[in-house]
Every structure is written in structure tokens, then in C-alpha cells.
Amino acid sequence: MPRVSLAPPSLCLTFLPLLDRLLPSLPTTVRDVDVPPLFRERFILSGYRAVGQSWRCYVLSLFQIHNETLNVWSHLLAAVCVVLRFMAFTGPEGQGFSLDVSSLPLVLYVFSAVTYLSCSAAAHLLQSHSEPAHYSLFFLDYVGVAVYQYGCALALCLYSSDTAWMQSMLGQVFLPAAGLLAWLSCATCCYAKLRYRRPYPLHRKLCQVVPMGVAYLLDISPVAHRLTTCSWSSNAALPLHFLQVVLFLLSAFFFSCPVPELFSPGSFDVVGHSHQLFHVLLSFCTLAQQEALFQDFLWRRPALIREFGEQRLLLACASFPCLTLCCTITALAMRRRARDQLMKEQR
Template sequence: MLSLIKLPRVFTINQVPKVFHEDSIISGYRHPRSSATDCVLSLFQLTNETLNIWTHFLPSWYFLWKLVTVVLMQSAWQDSFTWPLVVFLVSCCIYPLASSCAHTFSTMSVRARHICFFFDYGGLSLYSLGSAIVFSAYVFPDKWVNSVFHRCYIPVAALNTLICTSLACYSRLGLPFLQYNRDIVKRFPEYQSPKFSKTVRIVAFTFPYLFDNIPLFYRVFLCVREGCTDNDTNILHYNHIALAFLTGFLFATHLPERLAPGSFDYIGHSHQLFHVCGILGTHFQMKAIEQDMLTRRPWLLTHSIPITFANSVGVALLCVVLNLAIIIMHCLPLFSAPVCLQKKHNKVQRKAHPGEAPAAKSPAS
């Protein structure tokens, strides 16, 4: 069937606008003014985004299956002790699905690219909050349970989630309330200083991760004697931590493609490996959380902070609403200067002669 369908053409780095460039990726780029149909068809051809999409799209269904299993088999809505796990699993479904959609439709236009990745960042920050909620419920070491830090932990994690989304969106477009002039595109941080933009994003997602994992790091690396919750689950936590740091390393370094530009354009570049390590880390994290939840339940029900709607589902819903507000605020400048966006970035013509760099084209949106 697919042999009867004409798949979209792919381009080299010199044939697409700078905003679409990926570090050390030379070929396999899709048309920067692709239609939604072209974006979907590109899932079934080899481009530099194909594996980025599938490595997150398929796992989102795995986490959805886990979520449905918990809700149906563990009667989650009748047992408040499982609410944090439900919130976490929902976030595990959202972040890979948002990422796969972002990578799929980001080549429809410059505007679409920014908006798609805004939602990707929002999904990641909600996953960070989901992790904090389950850590608070099931993972805190015994000696920290009900401490002042434990009681402040979720409110601070919620604040970090909003800061994370704001910083990540800022890294692309700057402050949303500024009045941009005709050179709006040139004022975007990602256009002016790509390295600065990347650094801001790394900081935006590293800080919430480090904060969320303070109780886990203390439990598995620093705690000694009684109250350390030293059990078999710690092996799974070690796996999760190792994969999380490998994920961050790949995102920050652009290895291995930086060592051999053009050699890993389609298979094996850092973003693909970043996706795979991130999903594997989330899998081990989920397994560890489930095991802690089962083995520690009697003790936690007696000694820990009671799990309520407010400190589990409620705070997650509130952060969803606030994250959407942040994303909308950052989207507004994109719609305030459509002509400028078109002139600066739409330089690939949909029909080009083989071997020629496509020329500028008047866009439709």
C-alpha cells in the first residue's frame, strides 16, 4: 500500500532554514512547510526524525496500558493510597506522547515548530511533578517522613514545574509580554544564541529533576543506620538514576554525531539514544515505585502524611491549567507577527529541481 503513496522528499541542512537545523545532523530533513499529511507519511520513511517519533510514540501506549491496569485492577479511585501512582502514570503517558507529536508536526512551519515543542516542554515538566508526587507518597526514607522538608516538598515541586515550563519556553522565544518589533525573529533567544538557548533548557529540566530526587539520592547514597529504607527496591532505583544521568549526558553533549557529523543522521544520533534511555529510566522508575508502594504500604499508612486529593490529583490538575496558561502566553507573539515569521524562515520551495537548494516560497499560514 505504501509503495503506491509518494513519500515526501527529504533535504540536507543547507536546504532548510536555520531554525530547523540540528547540531551535527547533515541530511534527512523534512520540508519546513510540510502539510499534516506529509508529516504523518514521514513516519513511514527514514528521516532524521523518524526514530525520534517512534521511540516515544510506542512507549506512550505501554504506559497507558499500565495506567488502565492500575485503574481497573487496583480500584484506584476507591483507594486514595494509589492516587499518586495514577498521577505519575498519567504523566508517563503525556510526556512521550507530547514529544512524539512535537517531532511529527514540528516541520509544518516555524510557528508550528515552536508551539509543538512548548507542549513537549509542558509534558516533561508535568512528568517531573508526577515523579515528585509519587516520591512523596512512597519513596521518602523513613527518617524523613513527616519532616518539614517532606511537608514542603510537593508545593516546591509544583513551583519548580511552572518555572521549568517558563524557562524552557523562554529559551525559544524570550519573554512573552515584550512588544517585538519587525525583527521579532532575530530577537528570539534560539535565533540569536542557540547555545545559550540549549543551556537554558538543560538548566530548566535539570533543576526540577535534582530537587525531586533529593530524598531518593539521600536514601540510596547517603543514609546510614536506621530509617534509611534499605530494601531490594534500591536496585531498581539505581538503574533509574544511572539511565537518567545518561539521558542528560546525551542531551547535553550531542554524542556520537558530534564526533562524526553526517554519520548518524538517520540512526544512532544522540536524540534517539536520549529518548530510549529516558523511556528505560522511566520504566525502572515505575517498577521501583510500584515495589515501594506495595512493600511499604502498611508502615506509610501509619506514619506518613495522609494522601489527599489536594496533595495528589488536585495539585497535578492545578499545574496542568497553569502550564497551559504559560504555553498560551508564549504562543501569542508567534501570532502577532506572522508576516515577519514567513519572510525570515520560509525559504524552501515545495517543488525543486534535483540537486538545487529550494527557493523561497510564499507561505499559507
């Protein structure tokens, strides 16, 4: 005779019908041969979302397992961590933070970090909708990256540099050069995205990596100078800066090289492919950099206005929205070119 269990149903069984109603079943993922070449990644054979579904399907795919899931969640969670840590730093239990000219670059840095993380998450979540959406969203992603580059440059120049570096020739031209390279990174990434088709040639990757690499070498120069000339034990920010440099270099490696999926195509489609590792490492890099900048802010803030002058600080901060506007205009122009190109191909 079968035994009758009087135990209450599990929470999982109780909420499954509710989840089914709230999150209706989504189309199953497909293989690379089932999506247009534009949406394929080298050595990633499965886990793609079908193209041409409703926007609602792609929004809800945030809770679906596919080959972009970790790309989206890694940057979404990092954005939340950036905001929460900033709120803790500026809150009642923080360091007496107040919004004025000397703290404005730090606010712009946090804004730039949240911008690039959010734009990246949105691009990877929604890009499978259509070819026009794919181009538009990744152009938005490149704007976010450029904004973050300049946000970093601004904060590192004002908070993480020492007097010797500021008085050098590099220190004198740093911000204009950083702004130009940030815009160039955005423009070349947009151009490479639109110009080259799969299978991508090597110079497509070089077109993306070289301007961003040069921009990073410039942006990190105030930190590199301190790391090589100052005692690490005298400043709590320097080990954090070293950590963020290491994490960035590792992330750059995985961005440039399709490892480990190169050695076993199809084995790392959903978890562990190079772009996911790039996202995770870059997220930790951003968190380490933010923590280092908090330390540098406390170190430099008392003398910041005296050394730079209030007008110079305001001018430096005003260059941030100007750079953002230039990158946005560039992305919109490239979006129009992409739309025209797709219309010609459809004729």
C-alpha cells in the same frame, strides 16, 4: 530455455501494491540547507522533511525514514509499554489494585508519563509543518515535561520517601518547591525556544538545562536519601531506583552534548545522533522508574493514609491539575508571542 518458477509470489510482493495505495509516496527527505535555520540541528546534515507540506504528509512520515523517526518511535513505544505494564499491574492478575485516595498519586504518575511521551512524539513528528507549528508543538512538549516532573515528584514523595526524610525541612517544603520548579522549567524552556535563534548561544542551553537539573535534584531527593541510608537487599525497589538515576544522568549527558555527531557530522543523521540516544535512554529510565514505584506503592500503601491523612493526600493530588493548568497557560501565552513575532518578521 528459461526456467519457469511455479512458486507463489512472496508476501512482500503481494502486499506492496496495497501499501502503495494505503501509504502513497511521500516527499523525499532533504538536506539542512533546504530547510529554514529554525528546523536545523547542529551536525545533522540530511534526513530533514521539507517544510510546508500538508499535515497528512507529516502524520504519514511516521512510517518514513528520516532524522526524527527514532525520536518519535522511541517515545511512542515507551508510552505503550507504560500503559500495558500499568494494566498488567492493576488487572486481575495484579496486586489487588483498587482506585482510592492512596492509589491516586500512582494513577497521576502514569498519566504524566504517558503525557510527556505522547507530547514529545507528536512534537517531533509534526514540527516540520511550519514555523508556527514548530513553536506550538515544542511548547506543548515542554508542558508535557513539566507535568511529568511534577507527577514524578508527587509519586516519589508519597511512595518512595521514608519517615526521616519526610520529617526533614526539605520534606516539608518538597511539593510546593517541586511544583514551582516544574512550572519554571516549562517557562524557561519556552522562553529559550522563542528568544534565541541559530546558531544558539551557550546560555540558551543553560536556560533549559539548569532549571530542569535543579528540579531533578529536588525530585530525586527522597530516593537519594533511601539509596544512601537503607540496605538495597531489603527492598526490591532500590536497585531499580539506582538504575533509573544512572539512565537519567546518561540521557542528560546526551541532551546537553551533541555526541557522537560532533565528531563526524553527517554520519549519524538518521540513526545514532545525541537526541535519539537521549530519547531511548529516557524511555528506559521511565520504565525503570515506573517499576520501582510499583514496588514502593506496595510497600507504602498500607500505611499511607494513616501517615499523611486523607485530606492531605487529596490536596496533594489536587495540585497536579493546578500545575498542569499553569503550564498550559504559560505555553499558550508564549505561543501568542511567537505568532506575533513571526508576523512582525514577515512584514
